[in-house]
Amino acid sequence: MPKAIDELVRMHDVETLYDLMAEDEDWMIQLDAAEGLVKLNDRRGYEFLISAAQSEDEEVREVAREILDSPVMRDMKTQIDAEATRARQVHFETAHKRLQKGAKVFRYKMVYLPAGEIMSEDTLGEGFDVPALDNFGLEGWEVVHMLPRRSAVLVGSVDDHFVGAYFLLKREVRPDEAAELEK
Numbered sequence: 001m002p003k004a005i006d007e008l009v010r011m012h013d014v015e016t017l018y019d020l021m022a023e024d025e026d027w028m029i030q031l032d033a034a035e036g037l038v039k040l041n042d043r044r045g046y047e048f049l050i051s052a053a054q055s056e057d058e059e060v061r062e063v064a065r066e067i068l069d070s071p072v073m074r075d076m077k078t079q080i081d082a083e084a085t086r087a088r089q090v091h092f093e094t095a096h097k098r099l100q101k102g103a104k105v106f107r108y109k110m111v112y113l114p115a116g117e118i119m120s121e122d123t124l125g126e127g128f129d130v131p132a133l134d135n136f137g138l139e140g141w142e143v144v145h146m147l148p149r150r151s152a153v154l155v156g157s158v159d160d161h162f163v164g165a166y167f168l169l170k171r172e173v174r175p176d177e178a179a180e181l182e183k
Contacts, residue, residue, distance in 0.1 A: 006036075008036060009039050014037065017037050018033070018037060020032075021034045027052075031049065033045070034046075035073075038076050049068055050068070053065050092181050096178050104172060105173040106170055110166055111169060112149075113164055113167065115165075117131075139171070141170065143168070145168040146166070147167075147168075148162055149162075149164045149165060149166065
């Protein structure tokens with residue numbers, strides 16, 4: 001980490017570190033500033049590094065992942081995961097109370113189905129069977145949204161084709177299923 005970033009960390013100058021992370025044109029300075037924020041227990045730096053680890057630029061991804069492998073980052077992840085677990089537990093407890101009072105509680109999940117599992121030949125014009133979605137429906141899940149996924153056929157071409165879809169599913173939890181909430 002450059003001396004200037006180290007000095008900002010020593011001075012606990014969170015705002016300048018954040019500005020560098022968010023606005024500097026040098027991606028290495030951005031990553032160093034993000035690391036400095038994490039050292040000051042500021043999650044914005046950790047979230048920035050997580051995003052950078054998904055960058056299209058291989059070098060940025062590599063450096064971000066290297067930083068994320070440090071003990072300070074692992075400690076931040078442990079802290080974030082523990083807080084998320086506690087918050088999730090509060091949600092489950094609230095859901096149990098809602099069910100006891102007769103209020104509705106829902107579960108949601110997203111599933112991806114490749115085109116081959118969705119589309120088949122419909123020679124008789126009777127529609128398509130989608131066994132995977134049928135199975136979810138038989139378990140009480142309802143499709144509430146579908147987001148198609150497309151892929152370019154030719155590089156640089158406007159042509160694309162359907163390769164599958166993401167389905168957002170919803171299911172109401174009945175009072176007798178309250179024990180299943182945490183699964």
